[in-house]
Amino acid sequence: MRGAVVAVGTELLLGDVVNSNAAWLGNRLREAGVEVVTSTAVADDVERLAATVRLCLADADVVVLCGGLGPTVDDLTRDAVALACDAPLRRDEGLVAHLRSLFPGDLPADVFRQADVPEGAEALPNPAGSAPGLWLDKGGKVVVALPGPPRELQPTSEPVWPRLAARSGRALTTRQVLVVGLGESVVAERLAGLVVPDGVDLSYLASTGLVRVRFTSADTALLPPLVEQVEAALGDHVYGHDAETLDGVVHDLLGARDETVAVAESLTGGLLAAALSTRAGSSSTFRGGVVVYATDLKHTLAGVPSPLLHAEGAVAASTAAALAAGTRDRLGADWALATTGVAGPSEQEGKPVGTVFVAVAGPDGGRVRELSLRGDRARIREATVVAALDLLRRALLGKPDRPS
């Protein structure tokens, strides 16, 4: 089964909005067993939009449109679908009543354009907004239209995926093994001996400091042995699976032991604390931290001895270790993480950009890891956060740091 994605809106062509819906829809279509062959952005122009839908229907079995379903005269997706599919718009009285219940009082007439449905189409309820989606069977093919705002598109689309999976007869299952501390090429090299059976797709998806090893297949039974082989090959570098996050894994490990963490940050300037406070409920395992951007605060807030700071400087292994130990003590946490280093763009204390130390202090002592990071200031800060979380993860697991 072949699919086409059509994102509607002049703002996409002007570059005022990044077309993130296309990626989200591409992922879901793939999982439903639909191969996306084309993805296009089209301006708010009914003729051009209808022509695009016709062109897509010639090439694909499923066309998914997003955007252009709102109440204004710029919202032309309904009209274009009606035109392309020879399915004139009819006003649905059930939808009119629903709109009246959403907006009590006098309503501008345009609002009711959202109650217009192409003949033969089904309205898909929008739990987060006023514009319903549409599902239209058209000569064995399917046209789906979804609202543009992601927080409306995603819930409105939920009924679509099982139906498409049933039609394609080959819904895919995805399993991901999440890896930290190895580059994409090293991961690929270590997995070079992996025999991937026919019918399984393997891909590597890299972001700063992290790699996802992803298997996709219509045959669920093929995946667990592959996941196990990756785990065996990558060992301690595997931090989780599927939708897990590195900060979430750390919170879970801490929670299981009823322990807490605090942080002291220099070059990351708050990003590590922000990561550890992202998840709802993180206050049960994250106590807080100090952002010791100015050098004197490393002494006054985190208790790094002044003579050490004078002798070693702010960017040093011993300073990182002292930051972690002092913070653990002063903030009353079971564990503490510290970051210090040179984010750039200029060198500092004679150390080149990318020189970074992360340290952990825990009930049984501390560890320091030295990093030589590449990239710009933002990337160095992000990579430092990942390395610090991984350092704590390894300490909590009782694993040695940085195994080969």
Add this chain to the structure above:
Amino acid sequence: MRGAVVAVGTELLLGDVVNSNAAWLGNRLREAGVEVVTSTAVADDVERLAATVRLCLADADVVVLCGGLGPTVDDLTRDAVALACDAPLRRDEGLVAHLRSLFPGDLPADVFRQADVPEGAEALPNPAGSAPGLWLDKGGKVVVALPGPPRELQPTSEPVWPRLAARSGRALTTRQVLVVGLGESVVAERLAGLVVPDGVDLSYLASTGLVRVRFTSADTALLPPLVEQVEAALGDHVYGHDAETLDGVVHDLLGARDETVAVAESLTGGLLAAALSTRAGSSSTFRGGVVVYATDLKHTLAGVPSPLLHAEGAVAASTAAALAAGTRDRLGADWALATTGVAGPSEQEGKPVGTVFVAVAGPDGGRVRELSLRGDRARIREATVVAALDLLRRALLGKPDRPS
């Protein structure tokens, strides 16, 4: 002049990568006076890619491709341009020598695919990678191919824009007025009386807590009076222009007075400090902060009196004020900002999700602002950071808080 954007890569159709290049290219084409009429993502399939380029050339004067210029057999953009434009590939010896200088030693033969250039095309130097871009004149039309990674695409594309602007003869100038503390619809309402002359485009671009009022025109002289009228209508809500950022404006105001700021964060958990340490050189005006996520740290790290915490709780105006005052004192800064509130998803101390207090303390005393924010946890945290930075901005300017 009409333009088409073609992003190349199966990963875009699968949704593994968000197509952010399309937005960036759309913006630059528009500024060069090229109207983007279509934007498409295409798989790594040479026939389909060549067909797409032909289709775009039938409709547009300029086709800009991105991605698919690397050394691997999956990189097919060069081949597709050659096919679509009847311009066979020729190996460029100058590019071969350049590749040898980039990668000394024995090279796999595939690397030199990056030295292949369609007949009549010009190679565009890539200052950040090995794959050059291409510029090909084709019967009065232009085909441009650029490398896919944004940090390579952007510098490689620089020679393209002035050339296209010269061809279109109507390069556009953009001026932006940056607004904080008013919603998009309120901004539009306040500017309802604005007379926008023919030949000027007005748009509103909103993100969490911020709105950009954007004017674009081929006639530069039309813009300054419009910018002035917006400033007059929105007053203190205007925090900057064009590429300025709210944190950058705060740093500049502090720097001009040779003063510093420190922060105390509860619900924002480090995000405010992270914002204030984003810019290179921020250490001259940002001293650091405390992340007082656990309630007892509000006392021990930021000096909030325990009786006050017991009487008022963690989420209260007086607690926010005490956090700011204590932090200013303990961290030795001229100014301090504090945030406390309920990020959700559950209420806290009987206060609903979205109840937030931000406070500033300075040489002449303090101010507190109460907010009732909507949205999910991430959005509430982001909006709090924006409100806190704005509170400091207003205090530094000697402006009253939240003018009507």
